[in-house]
Amino acid sequence: MDTVTCKTCHRISSATKHTTKIRCHGCQGTILIGNSQVSVPLDMSKWPSHDQDNIMTERKGFRYFCKKISGISPRSSPSFSQFPTARLSDTPPRGKRALLCGVSYNQNKKLKLRGTTPDVMNMAKLLVQQFGFPTNAILVLGDFTSYETPTRMNIIRAFDWLVKDSQSGDSLVFYFSGHGVRQLDHDGDEIDGFDEAICPLDFETAGIIIDNEINKMIVEPLKQGVTLHAIIDACHSGTVLDLPRVYDHNRGRWKDNYPASGAYKGTSGGKAICFSACEDYQQASDTSAFSPEMAGAMTFTFIKAVVENKEITYHGILDFMHNAIENANKSQRGCGMLNRMFYPKMLQDPMLSSSESFNVNSSFNL
Numbered sequence: 129m130d131t132v133t134c135k136t137c138h139r140i141s142s143a144t145k146h147t148t149k150i151r152c153h154g155c156q157g158t159i160l161i162g163n164s165q166v167s168v169p170l171d172m173s174k175w176p177s178h179d180q181d182n183i184m185t186e187r188k189g190f191r192y193f194c195k196k197i198s199g200i201s202p203r204s205s206p207s208f209s210q211f212p213t214a215r216l217s218d219t220p221p222r223g224k225r226a227l228l229c230g231v232s233y234n235q236n237k238k239l240k241l242r243g244t245t246p247d248v249m250n251m252a253k254l255l256v257q258q259f260g261f262p263t264n265a266i267l268v269l270g271d272f273t274s275y276e277t278p279t280r281m282n283i284i285r286a287f288d289w290l291v292k293d294s295q296s297g298d299s300l301v302f303y304f305s306g307h308g309v310r311q312l313d314h315d316g317d318e319i320d321g322f323d324e325a326i327c328p329l330d331f332e333t334a335g336i337i338i339d340n341e342i343n344k345m346i347v348e349p350l351k352q353g354v355t356l357h358a359i360i361d362a363c364h365s366g367t368v369l370d371l372p373r374v375y376d377h378n379r380g381r382w383k384d385n386y387p388a389s390g391a392y393k394g395t396s397g398g399k400a401i402c403f404s405a406c407e408d409y410q411q412a413s414d415t416s417a418f419s420p421e422m423a424g425a426m427t428f429t430f431i432k433a434v435v436e437n438k439e440i441t442y443h444g445i446l447d448f449m450h451n452a453i454e455n456a457n458k459s460q461r462g463c464g465m466l467n468r469m470f471y472p473k474m475l476q477d478p479m480l481s482s483s484e485s486f487n488v489n490s491s492f493n494l
Contacts, residue, residue, distance in 0.1 A: 212252050212266030216276055216285055220292050221265045224299045224494070226255055227290045230270040231278045231306030231329050239307065245272045247305040247361060247427040254431050255301065259494040271329050278306070280334040283326075287345040296353025299494055302346060305424055308362030309336060310408060317370075317387030324368040324408055326360070343370040343393055347483065350398025357494055358402040361424035366408040371400055371481040375488060377446050382485040393483075400483040403430060403445065406476035425453055426478055434492065442480060443488040449478040 212228065230248035233239035248270055255261035269278035269286055276282055290300055307327040315323075317340070325336040347369055350356055360368055367374065367385055370393045374385045387393060405412035405426035412426060426449060433440055433448035440448070453476065480488070 211249070211263065211273075212268045213263045214265060214267040216267065216282065216289060218264070218267075218289075220289050220294075221262065222295065222298060223265070224255075224259070224261045224301075225265045225290060225294075226261055226267070226301035226303065227286050228252055228266060228268045228270075228301075228303045229278050229283060229286070229306070230268075230272070230304075231327065232271050233307065233327075233329065234271055235329075236332075241306065243424050243427075244305040245270065247424045248303070250431055251303050251305075251359070251427065254434065255494065258435065261301075261494075278328055279330045280328040280337060283328050283337060284345065287342075291346050291349045291354075291356075294349075294351065294354045296351065298354045300346075300350075300354065300356040301494055302356065302358045303361075304359075305361045305427060307331075308360070308364045308368065308412070310364040311336075311338070315340065315391070316389040317391045317393075319385060319388065320408060322364075322408065324364050324366065326362055326365075326368065339368050339370040342368060347371065347393070347395055347400045350395040350400060350483075352397030354398035356398065356400045358400065359427075359430060360402065361405045361412055361426045363406065363411040364408050365404040365406060365412065366410070366479045367481060368404060369400060369402045369481065371402055371483050373482045373485050375446070375480040375482070377450065377477070377480070380443075382482075385481065395483050398483075399486075401442075401486075402479075402481045404479040404481065407479055410476050412476050425456070425476065429453065429478075440492050441489045442486075442492050445492055446478060446480055446488075453478075 212226075214225075228248050228251055230244035232241050232244045248268060252266055252268065255266060256263060267286055267289060268275045269282055271277055287302075290302060294300060304326055308325065309327060310322040310324050313321050313323045323338045323340065325338040326342070327336055328334060346356060346358075358369055362368070370385075370387075372384065372386050372393045373382050375381075376383050385393075403426075405424065412424065429449040429452040430445060432452070433445045437444060437448070
């Protein structure tokens, strides 16, 4: 009995004498005896999401392999007893409330995302355990378990639930993990000429939800003393709330994002703040680079930043996310040809935008 090493996943497998090829015990690819090389399975879903040395990343439909990052510990999903319990038909509570929306697009293999379910559950865990959100104040829309589905109509209804009858002192959170797109702007209110949008579960038939609509439904209604934090883990999500101020992370200052058309994009006296996975022209990634399970790169690094630094600032969160993704990209330089055939790195720069300029060195709180 001989042993051979798979050059793709580095697992050691056993082989009998005179055998010309075997199935790798790790990645399930074919090892050619004598060359110790593996042929990549046509169905990449057969690869394990986590391995000792390799990880998988989905760039909203695209996948590539790279070296696992050391020093990032796995995180566990919350137990079922901690799952949110709010329903669309419930009366929104006062104080803290959150809308968490995760879309996996399981009905379409080409669109399917595997990181959205753990993203939502870990965001719920963060809200409950670190910021004291009651489980009955967290509404989840997701195409998994028994939650109400994230169709276009349900998301619009949930937007109304989130802001309805909110009063001074209320803290609102909107989280989205799923696909994002951009399209040509026909209203003249976009500096770059494109509207950004999120994709509901049924977007192919019911349509997307563009930034103008999101701004109208959850930004404009915010009254004096009400604060909304949006966390959007999707492609092209930089200004998906159409907020008039964008923070320039490189220069350390706020810049204008006011529409040339003069359309009002602010609140009714409240405050809206948005963390986005990437700039408007960029794509966001789901990856297992940071943990054994697939997760949004932005979501994982955001949660890790907040959990490990209790007094972290808004600027500190941006720094942490940028540095974590940069370190992940550096670790990919030693990857092989398979990685270079697809995307060589995560091309995303997390962003911060707001309805008004504020001190980014102030403590982050929800």
